[in-house]
Amino acid sequence: MTDDVNKNSSPLLSVRDLTVSFRTAQGPVRVVRNLDFDVPRGGALGIVGESGSGKSMTSLSIMGLLPKGGTATGSVRFDGTELLGLAEREMRGVRGDRIAMIFQDPLSSLNPYYKVGTQIAEAYLSHRSGVSRKQARSVAIEAMERVHIRDAARRVDHYPHQFSGGMRQRIMIAMALSMEPDLIIADEPTTALDVTVQAQILDLLSEIRQETGAGLILITHDLAVVSEVTDEIVVMREGVAVERGQVEQVFSDPQADYTRRLLDAVPRIDDEIGLMRTTDILIPSERRSVR
Amino acid sequence: MIRIAGSRLLGMIIVLFLVTLFTYAIFFLLSADPAVQICGKNCTPERIEQIRLNLGLDQPFWTQFWGYVGGLFTGRTFMVAGASVECAAPCLGYSFQTSQLVGDMIVQRLPITATIAIGAAVLWLLGGVVAGVLSAVKEGKFLDRFFAGLTLGSMSIPNYVLALALQFIFVVALGWLPFPQAVKFSDDPVQWFLNFILPWIVLAVGYAAVYTRLTRANVIDTLQENYVRTARAKGLQPGLVWRRHALRPALTPIVTIFGMDVAGLLGGAVITETVFGLNGVGKLTADSITANDQPVIMAVTLLSAFFVIVGNMVVDLLYTAIDPRVRTGASA
Numbered sequence: 001m002t003d004d005v006n007k008n009s010s011p012l013l014s015v016r017d018l019t020v021s022f023r024t025a026q027g028p029v030r031v032v033r034n035l036d037f038d039v040p041r042g043g044a045l046g047i048v049g050e051s052g053s054g055k056s057m058t059s060l061s062i063m064g065l066l067p068k069g070g071t072a073t074g075s076v077r078f079d080g081t082e083l084l085g086l087a088e089r090e091m092r093g094v095r096g097d098r099i100a101m102i103f104q105d106p107l108s109s110l111n112p113y114y115k116v117g118t119q120i121a122e123a124y125l126s127h128r129s130g131v132s133r134k135q136a137r138s139v140a141i142e143a144m145e146r147v148h149i150r151d152a153a154r155r156v157d158h159y160p161h162q163f164s165g166g167m168r169q170r171i172m173i174a175m176a177l178s179m180e181p182d183l184i185i186a187d188e189p190t191t192a193l194d195v196t197v198q199a200q201i202l203d204l205l206s207e208i209r210q211e212t213g214a215g216l217i218l219i220t221h222d223l224a225v226v227s228e229v230t231d232e233i234v235v236m237r238e239g240v241a242v243e244r245g246q247v248e249q250v251f252s253d254p255q256a257d258y259t260r261r262l263l264d265a266v267p268r269i270d271d272e273i274g275l276m277r278t279t280d281i282l283i284p285s286e287r288r289s290v291r
Numbered sequence: 292m293i294r295i296a297g298s299r300l301l302g303m304i305i306v307l308f309l310v311t312l313f314t315y316a317i318f319f320l321l322s323a324d325p326a327v328q329i330c331g332k333n334c335t336p337e338r339i340e341q342i343r344l345n346l347g348l349d350q351p352f353w354t355q356f357w358g359y360v361g362g363l364f365t366g367r368t369f370m371v372a373g374a375s376v377e378c379a380a381p382c383l384g385y386s387f388q389t390s391q392l393v394g395d396m397i398v399q400r401l402p403i404t405a406t407i408a409i410g411a412a413v414l415w416l417l418g419g420v421v422a423g424v425l426s427a428v429k430e431g432k433f434l435d436r437f438f439a440g441l442t443l444g445s446m447s448i449p450n451y452v453l454a455l456a457l458q459f460i461f462v463v464a465l466g467w468l469p470f471p472q473a474v475k476f477s478d479d480p481v482q483w484f485l486n487f488i489l490p491w492i493v494l495a496v497g498y499a500a501v502y503t504r505l506t507r508a509n510v511i512d513t514l515q516e517n518y519v520r521t522a523r524a525k526g527l528q529p530g531l532v533w534r535r536h537a538l539r540p541a542l543t544p545i546v547t548i549f550g551m552d553v554a555g556l557l558g559g560a561v562i563t564e565t566v567f568g569l570n571g572v573g574k575l576t577a578d579s580i581t582a583n584d585q586p587v588i589m590a591v592t593l594l595s596a597f598f599v600i601v602g603n604m605v606v607d608l609l610y611t612a613i614d615p616r617v618r619t620g621a622s623a
Binding site: 063065092093094095096097100101103105108109110111112113114115122123126127159161172175 | 516517518520521522523524525526527528531535536539540543614615616
């Protein structure tokens with residue numbers, strides 16, 4: 001009984017001291033170091049950083065999908081269960097069903113050989129025993145309707161290449177939400193898309209969150225994206241969290257020097273001229289070569 | 292779909308026509324005089340002239356060529372030693388050396404060649420794909436290295452060396468296989484099977500090595516694809532991830548090459564048939580080149596071209612069926 005109470009008051013996802021390292025010929029390289037963050041139930045967290053800052057590796061280690069040679073240590077507690085070191089079989093029950101992931105490039109993330117309906121439905125067929133293909137198909141159609149794909153009953157039989165970039169990302173989101181997950185991890189979901197389409201996808205993510213009450217981790221290099229969707233933010237640099245806090249607070253009063261420079265690099269409408277400050281935020285090794 | 296098939300068919304007819312034209316031209320220009328060959332030892336210039344007239348060899352190139360092409364569609368009649376020989380369409384010519392219609396010679400031998408080609412194809416497809424997938428699964432491990440060595444060896448060893456070595460080992464030294472005898476499948480299936488097992492293996496080994504490498508590379512590439520990661524992120528069982536998201540995309544290109552290879556072999560496995568003394572189209576080719584039996588060489592060349600072109604077309608059509616991007620590409 002007390003356990004249940006604890007379960008409900010504790011955060012949905014609690015990451016403590018997460019360190020991800022890769023074996024290389026030059027010895028182990030730690031791409032994420034001592035990372036801590038929480039995602040409250042129904043909350044939205046933004047992880048921001050340049051490419052190479054370790055944000056994608058963070059999400060893959062939560063899913064237990066690190067590439068070959070990578071290991072994660074520390075603690076990832078999801079709804080009371082420790083995910084690091086969980087048996088592959090049990091981890092499979094979490095993936096897709098309770099934690100779903102949306103990737104950056106929707107074209108390459110969808111298998112060109114199968115209809116989108118099949119690809120949405122296969123998670124449902126895998127995780128729910130004793131369901132018919134017909135049921136799974138209607139789940140797929142319903143999911144496509146929820147991400148506002150018109151004529152879903154017909155489009156369910158189309159192949160990925162028959163959709164536009166934005167529509168493909170909607171398919172990926174439909175795939176993620178079809179299982180009613182507790183947590184959605186979106187890794188650069190708008191990076192491969194046009195600016196106008198980006199806004200639509202972000203609106204959709206916010207809408208889905210409100211509808212389903214799912215927690216969200218939004219990983220991006222784009223501060224503007226984070227400010228629109230999430231409540232809290234972690235700024236990462238070279239595998240380390242350099243700043244964390246509420247979005248408004250971080251935007252109005254950044255504590256870390258790095259965050260300030262990141263914010264300066266975002267073009268604003270009240271800027272005199274869009275001064276390029278990108279050299280300031282390059283990682284140290286690159287900056288040296290710029291000088 | 293019908294439009295694709297139609298344009299392919301037209302292309303196929305044009306290519307076949309050009310192959311016929313060039314082959315005929317080569318033999319017309321290079322050939323020793325067939326009349327001299329037919330005439331034999333006790334020959335007089337008058338007899339040679341008579342034969343030339345009978346065969347139409349005095350006619351200009353285009354007349355002879357259209358006569359040949361016409362024979363393919365409507366059949367023709369040959370005057371041989373004063374008698375007329377009827378050659379029904381598709382008439383591939385008459386072999387004066389063996390006194391047989393070329394078409395009949397090929398039809399007799401085609402089943403043997405087809406048996407060798409198809410049996411070997413089954414072996415190399417299964418062997419190559421299985422070894423390739425296993426190599427990809429165990430990338431960098433012992434099994435992968437083992438298959439890498441095996442494929443290198445298989446590709447390096449010439450067919451005829453392997454054939455003789457296997458014959459010596461399994462027939463002569465160990466006696467596990469009987470000496471080959473000419474039997475029909477319907478008469479003695481066991482002996483028939485044992486006759487063919489070594490030719491199948493010898494022919495399949497080289498191809499299997501290529502298919503192993505190809506499959507391994509394709510599977511390893513596909514496993515890097517983002518959609519495989521998506522499938523894992525969905526929590527699918529590993530078997531399903533493999534079957535649906537790794538193997539299907541990885542093996543589709545194999546279909547193309549397989550179709551072409553089998554088609555190419557139907558034109559005759561020259562070395563394997565000759566070494567094993569199997570009387571197929573390949574052996575016929577070797578024999579007629581040795582004897583300079585031009586109508587036969589000409590016909591075998593055309594037959595090979597025909598199989599390759601048809602094989603190409605079948606593969607193209609098959610591809611539109613198995614790859615949705617080709618099938619519905621225009622409507623994207």
